Amino acid sequence: MTTFYSEFQKALVSVDCIIFGFDNNKLKILIGRRNMDPGRGEWSLYGGFVRSDESLDEAADRTLLGLTGLRNVFMRQVGAFGAVKRDPGERVISVAYYALINVKDYDDRLRQAHGVEWVEVDKIPEMYSDHQEMIARARKLMRQKMKTEPVGFELLPSLFTLTQLQRLYEAVNGEEIDKRNFRKRIKEMDFIEKTELIDKTTSKRGAALYRFNKRAFTEDAKFKL
Amino acid sequence: MTTFYSEFQKALVSVDCIIFGFDNNKLKILIGRRNMDPGRGEWSLYGGFVRSDESLDEAADRTLLGLTGLRNVFMRQVGAFGAVKRDPGERVISVAYYALINVKDYDDRLRQAHGVEWVEVDKIPEMYSDHQEMIARARKLMRQKMKTEPVGFELLPSLFTLTQLQRLYEAVNGEEIDKRNFRKRIKEMDFIEKTELIDKTTSKRGAALYRFNKRAFTEDAKFKL
């Protein structure tokens, strides 16, 4: 029972994170310049190698924690990428994950210290290796998830206005939404609760602040946006 | 430039296949008894290890070819599975793929030679390691794909009756479909073409045989079932 499968060749396994943030009505992701060979200087996702004592999910969590200091972040696997020559060095299989974070929770000095930047998803430059494809697939999965599950709130402050929420959905789907129809749908979801608080930062009149009540969102509740 | 990342530990990488077939109005998958330690004798998906000279997709294709003799099969990645102890031996990361095949294309002697069986998706026994979860995720992805893309035809003969097609969708979604509504929707899709041929095997009257015209299915054509 000691060494199984010993005749097979092993590979390095890494995780790469597509970290989404919503800021200034734009959907953005965190990318940086690669500071190691091969590919030094190229734009790249933030990633790391999987340790022998952690699962893939744990490796992704740890990687994100290292970059942002954030725990319990919403993350989902995008998939495994394993072209033979995807890494110019040796064989590396990479498992991509996407994360949704509230940019306000992310200390900007930490961001600078790691040399990563928020870049609009529609202005992603050429990327290292297959990272472009990872991003494309992450966006597709994330868009799909946003349509059918209440995960968009992960990208917003805990209190938000309906206009903010609408702008978020517009940024994700790349198309404008009718304000009245949007609000009508929101009203039908009891777990999106209006508070007594008013946000005066974006208009003179002020806009009501809403909150997503995770507890009130039960399995049978329907979500559609 | 010779050895990069040398301080990181490597892992074995395998692929596991969830092979869907449609037979006798039932959706089934191919599983067998594991014939190697660890886990000898337990029900298991068919899989194999990834070679250093092939991509993950190629490894999945090769594995399926070895089992079924089939090439150019519709396959999609389910995801990577990487719990630390998912394999009782050493560290193994597995990437699951699902495939859709027409059972008639699969030589039954080849099936028997490999010791695998068609088992209804609703009667899957306890499985080795995390294979149950792989199957569950494959089913979810496959169901989603079937709703929005014309891939169900991969599970049928090239000529099929509308009742067969309906039974397939019923098996995948686990619920009955109204015959008239179903046929109404089919009629709207020009790429599902009626032939002059009649199938007399399932009824005395005979049912018209249809064909999926892949070429006629263009990007802008809409598919919804």
Add this chain to the structure above:
DNA sequence: TCAAAAGTGTTAGATTTACACCCATGA
């Protein structure tokens, strides 16, 4: 002649989309 599967339309209800004006406030 009858059992068994094939084939065919209509209607009510639900959902989706389009659309325009008043409100409250700070500058």
Add this chain to the structure above:
DNA sequence: TCATGGGTGTAAATCTAACACTTTTGA
């Protein structure tokens, strides 16, 4: 007082879902 973003309802169109009978033919 006016410019700015916040907030609200209705009607037409489309889509979805429910529903039952006739046809063909081999046994």
